Amino acid sequence: MSDEQYTNQGTPMSHWLIGGAALIWNLFGLMIYVMTVSATPEELAAQYNPAEIAFLEAVPAWATSANAISVTLGVIASVLLILRKSLAVPLFIASLAAILVQDLHAFVLEDVVAIFGMVPVYIQATVLVIAIALIFYALSAKKRGLLR
Numbered sequence: 616m617s618d619e620q621y622t623n624q625g626t627p628m629s630h631w632l633i634g635g636a637a638l639i640w641n642l643f644g645l646m647i648y649v650m651t652v653s654a655t656p657e658e659l660a661a662q663y664n665p666a667e668i669a670f671l672e673a674v675p676a677w678a679t680s681a682n683a684i685s686v687t688l689g690v691i692a693s694v695l696l697i698l699r700k701s702l703a704v705p706l707f708i709a710s711l712a713a714i715l716v717q718d719l720h721a722f723v724l725e726d727v728v729a730i731f732g733m734v735p736v737y738i739q740a741t742v743l744v745i746a747i748a749l750i751f752y753a754l755s756a757k758k759r760g761l762l763r
Contacts, residue, residue, distance in 0.1 A: 626699065630761055634697035637749055641689035644742075648686045652679065670730045678720035685713035689746070696753055701762040704753045711746045718743075 651671070659668050692706035718739055721727040727735045756762050 626761060630699075630756060631697070633752055634693060637696060638690065638693035640745060641686060641693045644686040645690055648682055652683075666730055670725070670727070675720065678717050681713045681716035681720070685710045685717065688713065689749075692749070692753070696749075696756070696762070699756075699762050701757050703762060704750070704757055707746070707750045707753050711743075711750060714739075714742060714746055 654662075659671065663671065688706045688710035692703045692710060695703035695706065721735065721739070753762065
């Protein structure tokens with residue numbers, strides 16, 4: 616069965632699947648952001664050791680804002696991708712830029728690895744790969760006329 620057999624007004628089923636997966640991925644990121652910034656001291660103490668809590672509490676507002684911007688733009692871009700709007704492309708790019716800003720704080724200005732170990736490296740590598748892949752997919756969809 617070819618991809619073209621599953622179309623809605625000429626849109627391949629793969630587009631809907633990628634858009635839906637992108638939306639779920641970015642909603643998950645938004646949920647993690649909200650849970651992190653709204654965590655009570657008791658919730659933090661149940662999950663993290665004192666050094667990790669101190670690191671999380673010392674994150675500057677600009678880095679927290681970059682996180683909020685990256686996940687919010689990712690959600691909006693995913694919705695626009697599903698709606699086949701070309702505005703998804705610059706929003707995915709802006710989301711990636713915000714990810715890089717938050718990574719600047721965590722990995723360059725601070726040493727997140729010294730506090731949390733290698734897990735943040737693996738998580739952020741995954742986030743970056745998916746963000747870049749979504750940009751390339753959106754650019755490809757635009758070139759193929761799927762986005763207007």
